Every structure is written in C-alpha cells, then in structure tokens.
Amino acid sequence: MERIVLTTTQKALKINLNENIYGTFAEIGAGQEVVRHFFRAGGASGTVAKTMSAYDKDFSDAIYGKEIDGRYVTEQRLRKMLEHEYGLIEQRLSRDKFPNKCYFAFANTIATINFTKKFKGHGWMGLRFQLDPDDEPNDVIFHIRMKEEEAYLQQETIGIMGVNLIYGCFHIRNNPEELLRSLYDNIAKYKIEIDMIHFE
Template structure:
C-alpha cells in the first residue's frame, strides 16, 4: 500500500479515536478483524472501542446472532447490527448515554480462500447515533474484493471500513460520503455495488439516487433496485434465476416496449423450459442513456424509474455500452439461461465492428462472450 495512503487512512482512524463522543462495538466475521485493527494500531482506541469480537465458528455465530442460510449476506449483517446495538445500549446507556454517541460497526466477509478461488465479497454496515440518546441511523454497503491475494484483500477491507465509519460520522452529505469510500485505495482494488441509507439522519435520502451515484462516480459498473424502489445486490436477485433483460431509455415506456418484452418472455419461457417463478425480468438503462442531455437529471431519472416501478419492473443501471459486457456481468451471477430483448436497430448495431476494436478477437470475440 502506498505510504501516503496508509498515513491518510491512519489519520481518519485517529480522528475518530480522539473524538470523545464516539464509543462503540466492532463485530467482524471473515478476513480477520481488519477494521478494528486499524483503530487499535493508531493509538487511543480505548476511548473509542467498547468491544471487539469475531465469531468465526458457525456454531458460535449461530448462538449469538441466530441461524442463517447464508453467512455472508445482508440478512446476517442486519442481525449482527441489531444484536450488537441492542447490547451496547443495554449495557452502557445508563453509564455513558448522556455524553456518548454510540455506534456499531459490523461486517461479514468471504475473502480469498486457500482451498478454492471463491467469490471475494462482503457486507459492511454501521449503525450510529448523531447525538446522545438519539434514534440511530444506518448505512450498509456490499463490496467485491478484487485483489488476488488474501493479505491485500484484508488490507483493502480495513481501509474501506475506516472510510465508511469516517464518512458516517463526519460526511453527512451522502454524495460526499459515497465519493470517500474509495479514498486511499488504488483503482481496481474494490467495488461497491450496493448502498442503503436509513434512519432519521437520512429520512430525505432517495436510495435510488444513491445507487445512481455509485455508477456515475465509478464505484461499480451496475446497480439494481426492485419495483418498490428497494436497492438490492445482484446476487440476492439473480441466484439460480434465468434472466430476461431489455435495454432502453424508457423515455417514455411505450406500448411497443411492453409488447416486445411480453412476446420475448413467452418465447423465452417456451424455449428455456424455465418457469415464471425462476425468471427475473430486467429493464436496463445505461449511463449513456441517462446522460443524453449532457448531465444527470435526477428528476428525469426518478420519473423514468417510477414509471417502470409502476409496471412492476426491476431496474438495472449500468455502464455497459456493449451487449457482450452486459452478458458477461449477468453470467457472473447465474448459470441459468439469459435472454437479451432488442429490436432490429439494436441487432444491427451488434454486428457493427467499430464497437469491438479494443478486443483482440474483434467481433468474433465479442459474440463468443455474449453467447
């Protein structure tokens, strides 16, 4: 890690340690206790850290947080935050409640394994008070760890954990907090593909706009939210599902758009043998579609998304200009059939070789990746 980046991360951790109001718990599962370690290492941790713990063994973890179908999941993270925050208030509110703003940081992570090359990812969250005895607010994120080595992944996890805590405490503007998440990390080390703000401090925050910020600021290539506006991480939705996706600007959604999708759905179900319950239908907008006017127009974006939501559609926002990149992204999450719905103009564009000059195999490589 670059020495200057290391120093900058330590400065953030030290600022929190020297803040007399901050006091809380660190609960980390997987990839070591890398975030807590940062705070111990810089000094002054006794004034900030009430407890650290790491329940690696599933039996211990289940005994503390309850049983889980998947241990690296949003559900598990939420149980960790709930349990540790309630315990913190129960044990320390009477003693420190008038002077401290309590917080809980938790993460559950699957880092690079020695036995297999598993997907390296994790869920991180912080629940915190903005004032003594105030109702807590919360931020959760999902990250993909992109380093090849286990040690490097642990290091990156520690940095983004410090960034998340520092942003929650001192960068109350969500857009600024999002931009700070990758500070002191070299490009390509970590991806943040889901974020959710909740609680009184963020009651006016629209998480769909925050998801859009992740894409526009380059923290990820794609984000998703369901028809009800709930932000989701792709693996939560795509796991063991067939996918049918239609790309467009949806400004507006036309009868032709819906007719084409409905027809494609019938053909796809018949040819793939999938059931309706095993199919996810997506409406995808690229960043290029949203920047048609030269800049992001948030009201226009929300208007399009609201219409799609009213139609019961799940929305994907991506940076994938080429269809083969979209297909590659979807194949990462499922081994079930994937269908791309498009009209004749889009089909003609696929065979335009100018889009594949950066690929060594040109159009043949692109088609191979797509199919």
C-alpha cells in the same frame, strides 16, 4: 471547497480523539482488519467498547441466530449483527454514565478469495450510529466485491474501507454522494467494488 483526504491512520486517530464517539466492532471472515487500525492509531480505549469475531458457525449461530438458507455472508446476517451489537450497547452502557456519547456498532461479514482463486470474494459491511445522543440511530449498509488476487491484500483493503465508513458517517454525514466517494479514500478502485448501498 475540495475535501482534504486524510490517511487511514489520521482518520482512525481523529475518531479515537473524539470523546463522544463510542461503540463496538464485530468482524467475521477476514480478520479484525478494521478495528486494528483504531488500536494502532492510539487512544482506542475512548472509542472501542468491545471487539469480537465469531468464526465458528456454531458460535455465530448462538450469538446471531441461524439463517434459513444456511449462508453467513448475506445482508440479512449483517443486519442481525448490527441489531444485536447495537442492542447490547444500549443494554450495557448506562446513559447516566455516558450522557454525551454517540453510540455505534460496526459489523462486516466477509468471504475472501479462496485457495484456488476461482472465487474472488465478496461481503457486507455496515454501521449503525447516532449523530446525537438523543437521536435514533442511522444505518449505512453496503455490498462489496473484491478483485485482488491475494487474501491478505483483500483484508488490508477491507480494513481501510471500514475506517473510511466510520469516519465518513461521523464527518461527511450531510453529503451522501461525498460520503460514498470517501469510501474509496486511499484505495485504488480496481481493488474493490461497492455494487449496492443503503442509507437508512
């Protein structure tokens, strides 16, 4: 049976209306483009526990630690973000209060196209998520290369892909190949390329 492709707003709203999905968003480098879809869709208070951006490098280092190579748009940085943010959920949200919640932490670290347009931009995006409140979390992490010529267009595409990731992990989780295809829902493939992905 062919999968019905929902709009980005429909996907965000479906997540928001699921009372058992709850988590945080940490987005660095391209604005809070993913979480804004959840706020705009309505009902986000049942889904979003926290959202943040640490643009200043000193702030980012204070939260996630310094990288040995001094780089910020790396797989290692993304993994630190997921580890830190998911750990805070477990520390701060009582299972007695939220016995049926499946927790998640979404993160991305992005460098969009520069002013001279000599650097097209790339980034890392990932989700740590539970499929059952009693289960250990799963990770999906991938690297993207952006091909659009304007930063605001890249930001919009990143926002859509982030929603696709969260929706796919909770609704297409049993079919990794279809989940991978779904990351491009509502996105023309010439706009962005996923060149590496990990399912863990």
